[in-house]
Amino acid sequence: MAKECLAIPTEILVQENILPAKRKNKALYIPLSTIGGVETIYNLTAQYGEYRDREGEQPVEKDPNFQQLIMYAFVLRDRSFLAYQRGSHKEGNYDESRLEGKISLGLGGHIERSDLTLEDSLYREIDEEAEIWINNEPINFRHSDPELGPKIWSMKNYIDITPVGLIKDERDSVGKVHLGIACRLTTKLKQADIRVKTGRESVSYRYLTPKKYQQLVESHKLIPEGWSDIVFRNEILTPIK
Numbered sequence: 001m002a003k004e005c006l007a008i009p010t011e012i013l014v015q016e017n018i019l020p021a022k023r024k025n026k027a028l029y030i031p032l033s034t035i036g037g038v039e040t041i042y043n044l045t046a047q048y049g050e051y052r053d054r055e056g057e058q059p060v061e062k063d064p065n066f067q068q069l070i071m072y073a074f075v076l077r078d079r080s081f082l083a084y085q086r087g088s089h090k091e092g093n094y095d096e097s098r099l100e101g102k103i104s105l106g107l108g109g110h111i112e113r114s115d116l117t118l119e120d121s122l123y124r125e126i127d128e129e130a131e132i133w134i135n136n137e138p139i140n141f142r143h144s145d146p147e148l149g150p151k152i153w154s155m156k157n158y159i160d161i162t163p164v165g166l167i168k169d170e171r172d173s174v175g176k177v178h179l180g181i182a183c184r185l186t187t188k189l190k191q192a193d194i195r196v197k198t199g200r201e202s203v204s205y206r207y208l209t210p211k212k213y214q215q216l217v218e219s220h221k222l223i224p225e226g227w228s229d230i231v232f233r234n235e236i237l238t239p240i241k
Contacts, residue, residue, distance in 0.1 A: 003053070003054045003055065004051040004052060004053055004054065004112070004113060005051065005052065005054055005060065005068050005069075005110035005111060005112065006045065006049050006050070006051055006068070006069050006110070006111035006112075006115075006118075007049065007050060007051075007052050007060050007066040007067060007068045007069065008044060008045055008048050008049045008050075008066065008067050008069060008179070009048060009065065009066055009067075010064060010065055010066060010067050011065070012044060012048045013044070013067060013179070016040075016044060017035070018030070018035055018040070018041070018044070018166070019168060019179075023168065023170045024170055025170055025171055026168075026170050026171070027168075027169045027170070027171055027175075027226065027229070027230050028166075028167075028168040028169070028170075028230075029165055029166070029167060029168075029182075029230050029231075029233075029234040029235075030165055030166040030168070031164065031165045032163055032164060032165055032166065035166075038163035038181065041069075041118075041166070041181060042118060045069065045118065049069070051113055052066060054068075054110070060177065061177060062177070063177065064176045064177055066177065067177065067178065067179040068110060068177055068178045068179070069110075069111055069118065069178075069179055069181065070108055070109060070110060070111075070178055070179070070180045070181065071108040071109075071111070071118055071119065071121055071122035071125065071180075071181050071183060072106035072107075072108040072167060072180040072181060072182050072183065072227060072231070073106055073107045073108055073122055073126065073161060073182075073183040073184070073185040074105045074106050074107075074182065074183070074184065074185065074231050074235065074236065075107070075185045075186075075194045076184060076185070076186050076236075077186075077187070077193070077194070077207055079209055080207040080208055080209050081105060081207065081208060081210075081213075081236055082105065082107075082194060082196070082205060082206075082207055083103055083104070083105055083205065083206060083207075083208050083213065083222070083228075084103070084104055084196045084204065084205035084206075085101065085102070085103055085104075085203050085204050085205070085222075086101060086102055086103075086104055086203075086225075087101075087199075087203040101223070102223050102224060102225040102228075103222045103223060103224045103225065103228060104224075104225050104227075104228050105224070105227075105228040105231050105232060105236075106180070106182070106227060106228065106231065107122075107125060107126055107129050107130055107185070107196075108121075108122055108125045108126075108180075108183075109121070109125045109128075109129075112124075116149075118181065119161065120148075120152060122161060122183065123148075123151075123152045123155055123156075123161075124148055124152075126155070126159075126185075127141075127148065127151065127155070128197075129196060129197060130194055130195060130196050130197060131194075131195050131197060132155065132158050132159065132187070132192060132193070132194060132195075133192065133193040133194075133195055134158075134189065134191055134192050134193075135191050136193075138195075139158070141154045141155060157188070158187060158188055158189065158192055159185060159186065159187055159188065159192075159194070160184075160185070160186050160187075160188060161183050161184070161185050162183060162184045162185075162186075163181055163182070163183045164182050164183065164184050164235060165181075165182040165234065165235065166179060166180065166181060166182065167179070167180030167181075167182050167227050167230050167231065168180075169226040169227060169230060171226055172226055174225075174226070175226050175227070180227055182231055182235060184235065210232075210236055210237050213232065214237075
């Protein structure tokens with residue numbers, strides 16, 4: 001069975017003045033405050049969103065007439081932020097070869113049919129990609145309950161997720177068919193920590209200051225994916241108020 005994901009027609013986003021008609025080779029960051037808040041995107045998704053096959057005869061992964069929605073959470077801790085390196089799509093357990101080996105600042109992924117809301121999809125992805133630690137001990141949210149719903153409510157006691165902007169990157173084939181909803185992720189407790197699970201989609205991670213991150217990128221020791229570059233410049237280096 002082909003994998004499906006939630007997508008919205010590109011022309012709707014242009015008609016509703018969410019995306020500009022002329023975007024060729026541009027990297028865009030759109031603060032949600034300029035389009036009426038994240039509710040605008042949620043409402044458009046409820047009205048026009050549809051689940052489409054990512055691969056197959058009419059793959060949405062190659063169709064710029066649709067934008068696959070991605071919840072993309074960057075993690076802030078004190079004066080640093082989380083960065084991780086993506087692993088090989090063959091050795092790991094994901095299917096995006098176009099991003100392998102690059103540095104990502106965001107946790108998240110496609111919205112699936114099983115997700116009740118867009119934000120629920122982000123909690124699911126965080127559960128799959130990362131762990132929440134308290135005082136150097138990982139928290140086990142599931143216990144004996146296999147359902148994700150109760151776990152999401154438990155996770156909300158430890159982390160805050162705030163949608164802040166839209167990411168649109170027309171500089172490469174990945175960005176042309178995806179629209180990111182950038183979210184700021186912080187912990188509610190000072191002793192809490194977000195750690196990336198290595199060995200699946202990532203091979204390593206670390207927390208960096210903006211200055212150190214810039215030094216590593218400028219020396220070509222880190223190669224960020226397009227969305228990470230956009231989020232860094234707009235939300236971490238010079239936060240939009």
